[in-house]
Amino acid sequence: MDDLLIDPVLPVDGHVTVPERPGLGIELNEAAVAGSFHRIERDILTNL
Helix, strand or coil: HHHHHEEECCCCCCCCCCCCCCCCCCCCHHHHHHHEEEEEEEEEEEEE
């Protein structure tokens, strides 16, 4: 699941640097999300 984020926030020596990007500071890799999860009922997603 490491490929689900573009430029993930990773700990260094047990600490993370808060991103300066808007929102949570993360961006989803939509292609990886689409290939990893399957819609099974309306808006419910699963990776099973």
